[in-house]
């Protein structure tokens with residue numbers, strides 16, 4: 001499944017219709033959440049997803065003024081999602097983890113439509129497509145910035161960003177794996193880190209693979225804007241127009257940063273999938289990336305969180321772009337071991353160079369680690385192919 005995210009330009013009436021659907025969908029969802037919570041608290045039998053869907057659809061038909069804007073298929077999607085998150089909560093509870101039971105939601109930014117509650121056409125000779133969704137008057141203008149496989153659209157999600165832009169995400173039933181097109185297919189090892197997000201075994205990291213510099217430039221502005229917002233905030237009073245303007249400016253910049261980051265992540269992962277026959281990555285949870293001494297620095301929490309999220313996202317993208325060509329390698333001691341002779345050279349987190357006392361290899365720390373990942377991966381392939389499927 002591949003999602004195509006397109007900007008849409010709904011008219012005023014369409015915007016209010018979409019808001020109405022989102023509001024009613026939220027009320028419907030929250031009703032179901034409360035029922036689930038009550039059942040859980042009183043130890044009653046768990047309501048099923050079908051039962052809830054049928055009940056809420058009946059209520060929907062009985063109160064056309066309050067609920068009828070939500071398509072029945074959307075109710076089904078919502079109940080499925082709720083069912084999945086309740087199941088997750090019970091699984092976590094069994095394991096003794098915090099359950100994170102679903103709660104009623106206060107805001108909605110998106111609503112999903114399944115096949116049958118939307119249609120999509122594109123008029124020839126224009127850059128615009130037309131999207132019709134159930135219970136929204138007329139056709140919504142959609143900027144088709146790239147070709148959409150029109151007959152393969154399975155689901156449409158309409159969403160609004162914090163800055164008030166509307167998007168439609170068209171989920172299409174097409175394979176998202178990218179074929180390797182390299183002249184001489186190679187294998188590559190990857191090392192993920194905090195300083196350099198990705199280092200490859202062939203030594204690239206600061207050139208094409210480095211995150212765009214512009215993000216760092218934006219960061220400074222982001223801090224300034226955040227300060228401006230908190231300065232204009234008046235506790236316990238009605239907020240000024242200037243406050244809301246500052247808030248919007250901050251949100252706009254944050255969206256820009258997110259777009260830049262996403263663009264970079266897509267570029268890097270596509271490049272890796274296209275140029276390599278096999279991609280090896282370390283089989284580690286992102287949270288274990290950092291050693292204890294960096295954990296002590298509490299103020300690094302945000303950066304750490306961001307780096308974890310970025311690495312997780314890159315792995316996710318690689319997983320669907322490479323498919324079975326992505327291999328996870330159990331890579332113990334990748335940073336410590338020398339990639340030429342195998343001797344262990346212990347390092348502090350601050351040491352950026354690998355210097356081997358045994359064979360004299362001097363190499364960048366992350367490149368050395370990536371080479372170890374590649375070697376471990378190739379060794380695994382020779383011994384037993386398909387060691388770890390994921």
Ligand SMILES: [Zn+2]
Pocket residue numbers: 338339340341342343356357358359360361
């Ligand atoms: Zn060595």
